[in-house]
Amino acid sequence: VVYEHRSRLERSLQKERGEHKKTKEDFLVYKLEAQEALNKEKQDSMNRYGALSSQHKILKNQHDDVKKQLLDLQLQHNSLRLEHRKSLESHSQKLSQLQQERDSEVTNLQDTVFKLREESKLLRKAHQEVHSQLLSAQVQMEEFRQLKEALQKMPGLR
Numbered sequence: 001v002v003y004e005h006r007s008r009l010e011r012s013l014q015k016e017r018g019e020h021k022k023t024k025e026d027f028l029v030y031k032l033e034a035q036e037a038l039n040k041e042k043q044d045s046m047n048r049y050g051a052l053s054s055q056h057k058i059l060k061n062q063h064d065d066v067k068k069q070l071l072d073l074q075l076q077h078n079s080l081r082l083e084h085r086k087s088l089e090s091h092s093q094k095l096s097q098l099q100q101e102r103d104s105e106v107t108n109l110q111d112t113v114f115k116l117r118e119e120s121k122l123l124r125k126a127h128q129e130v131h132s133q134l135l136s137a138q139v140q141m142e143e144f145r146q147l148k149e150a151l152q153k154m155p156g157l158r
Helices: 002-153
Strands: none
């Protein structure tokens, strides 16, 4: 009985050892497949990380370029704003100066017109006086001519 029991136990042990060996081989195959899958996943992750890192560098460079362009444009904008302000002030001063010159010229022209009107009045008055004197001289000349003729007609005066 003991011998038979021992024989069953040995067969059972052999069977268990065979199953254990098969399980161990299955586990090693599973472990190897899992390791390969993990390595593949790790490689894929590294590739994705490399691509993302490269894309990040590109985007960072683009960001820096855009930032630099923005600063350049802001400087240019400030420069143009200052130039515009100076130009506006210059134009305002020039306009003010031209308005003053125009006002001065208008005043001078008005003064000149007033003086010319006064001069015209004086000239008209002088013209009338000269005309009166001329008429008076003509009358006197006519009188002298008549006197001369009268004197020439008198026989005793020659």
